[in-house]
Amino acid sequence: MGLLTGDGLWSVAVLTVIFMLLVDLMYRRQRWTARYPPGPMPLPLLGNLLQVDLKNMPYSLYKLQCRFGDVFSLQMAYKPVIVVNGLKAVREVLVNCGEDTADRPRMPIYEFLGFGPKSRGKGLQQGTGVGKSGVTDRPVGSN
Numbered sequence: 195m196g197l198l199t200g201d202g203l204w205s206v207a208v209l210t211v212i213f214m215l216l217v218d219l220m221y222r223r224q225r226w227t228a229r230y231p232p233g234p235m236p237l238p239l240l241g242n243l244l245q246v247d248l249k250n251m252p253y254s255l256y257k258l259q260c261r262f263g264d265v266f267s268l269q270m271a272y273k274p275v276i277v278v279n280g281l282k283a284v285r286e287v288l289v290n291c292g293e294d295t296a297d298r299p300r301m302p303i304y305e306f307l308g309f310g311p312k313s314r315g316k317g318l319q320q321g322t323g324v325g326k327s328g329v330t331d332r333p334v335g336s337n
Contacts, residue, residue, distance in 0.1 A: 215239070222269075230267035230274060234258065241269030255279070 215238045222236060236242050246268065247254045255277055258266055264283040268275045278287050287295055 231265045231276065232262050233267035233269075234262075236269035239271070241271050241273075243270060246270075 218238045222238070234242055234245050237244065245254075246258075258268070258277070259279045264280040265276065265278050265287075268277060278284050
């Protein structure tokens with residue numbers, strides 16, 4: 195029982211974590227390649243989050259489009275994402291596969307990035323004077 199005390203416990207924990215990450219990687223690779231379009235290989239636990247610049251998402255997706263084509267897949271942590279670029283590919287997906295793409299799941303990471311279900315335009319308009327009537331009750335020239 196000397197193995198499970200002190201320093202031996204750390205080595206068992208590290209080996210267990212490495213084993214679990216390798217099993218996760220093999221399981222994901224097997225499931226992923228059979229069901230999704232080509233894309234960069236995701237990392238265990240993080241997926242492709244480190245390969246995509248969240249501050250400059252359009253440029254990151256453009257670089258991936260140049261490498262993998264108009265339709266490619268990403269994995270944001272454990273959520274698979276299919277990216278469709280180009281008018282021809284978008285039209286084909288929306289017209290020919292409209293029923294498959296009509297319902298999109300809610301993803302908290304997209305809400306964090308600003309792509310939430312509600313528009314923030316009204317909240318940004320309030321208090322800025324944007325959208326107010328140009329005609330006022332005061333005479334011209336008065337403050």
